[in-house]
Amino acid sequence: MNRILEPEYMDSVEEAASYSTMDNSAANSSFVAAVAAAGGTEGNLLDIGTGPGDIPILLAEQYQGLQVTAFDAAEEMLKLAEEKVASAGLSKRIEVRQGDAKKMPFPENHFDVVISNTILHHIPEPIKLLEEARRVLKPAGVLVIRDLFRPENEAEAWRLVELHAGEGSEQQRRMLFDSLHAALTLEEARDLANAAGLSAASVEMTSDRHYTIVLS
Numbered sequence: 001m002n003r004i005l006e007p008e009y010m011d012s013v014e015e016a017a018s019y020s021t022m023d024n025s026a027a028n029s030s031f032v033a034a035v036a037a038a039g040g041t042e043g044n045l046l047d048i049g050t051g052p053g054d055i056p057i058l059l060a061e062q063y064q065g066l067q068v069t070a071f072d073a074a075e076e077m078l079k080l081a082e083e084k085v086a087s088a089g090l091s092k093r094i095e096v097r098q099g100d101a102k103k104m105p106f107p108e109n110h111f112d113v114v115i116s117n118t119i120l121h122h123i124p125e126p127i128k129l130l131e132e133a134r135r136v137l138k139p140a141g142v143l144v145i146r147d148l149f150r151p152e153n154e155a156e157a158w159r160l161v162e163l164h165a166g167e168g169s170e171q172q173r174r175m176l177f178d179s180l181h182a183a184l185t186l187e188e189a190r191d192l193a194n195a196a197g198l199s200a201a202s203v204e205m206t207s208d209r210h211y212t213i214v215l216s
């Protein structure tokens with residue numbers, strides 16, 4: 001099926017709240033495990049497209065040597081992230097920042113670890129995010145970028161929706177379907193990583209609906 005874009009930012013109150021109440025705990029834990037396996041458990045870490053901040057909170061709770069910047073463009077998402085970070089007692093270790101992933105307000109070679117989970121498919125020109133991620137990462141830094149991949153056809157996309165969001169609301173099921181439709185194929189992701197100067201990274205399928213780009 002063809003790539004059909006969805007809105008870039010998730011900035012309505014309803015969309016942010018709906019995303020935030022989805023149960024992503026298993027997927028978040030497996031992403032945190034991938035970051036740890038790549039060695040990204042110390043230093044300053046940037047999470048691009050942090051949404052409600054669940055992944056930075058999990059990482060900061062598990063790895064005391066991390067100082068985290070949780071970055072997103074959507075004000076409504078960041079309000080939720082700020083509340084969650086404060087109630088986890090992590091405001092001193094997780095800084096919430098607003099801005100565009102395609103042009104980030106950070107210097108070159110700044111972060112030890114750069115991560116991002118399920119945002120690439122939101123971006124019409126995803127190469128810009130990868131180039132920015134590479135720019136702000138220190139030369140020997142760790143990069144872990146995971147996203148959904150685009151299935152071959154809509155029947156397969158709906159099968160994945162039923163499997164992973166079958167218990168969710170109509171809006172949550174539709175959000176996952178639209179995200180799968182907006183995502184890249186594995187081949188497209190590999191081409192993009194090469195074009196963004198990340199040819200040393202591995203780009204592999206890591207679940208029935210995700211691929212992960214890893215530089216470690």
Ligand SMILES: C[S@@+](CC[C@H](N)C(=O)[O-])C[C@H]1O[C@@H](n2cnc3c(N)ncnc32)[C@H](O)[C@@H]1O
Pocket residue numbers: 008009010011024048049050051052053054055071072073074077099100101102116117118119122123
């Ligand atoms: C599907 S959510 C994923 C949130 C989080 N990474 C997670 O795994 O729970 C995608 C997030 O990327 C953000 N986003 C999309 N385009 C962006 C951009 N250009 N700059 C910064 N954030 C962006 C959206 O606002 C949304 O919060």
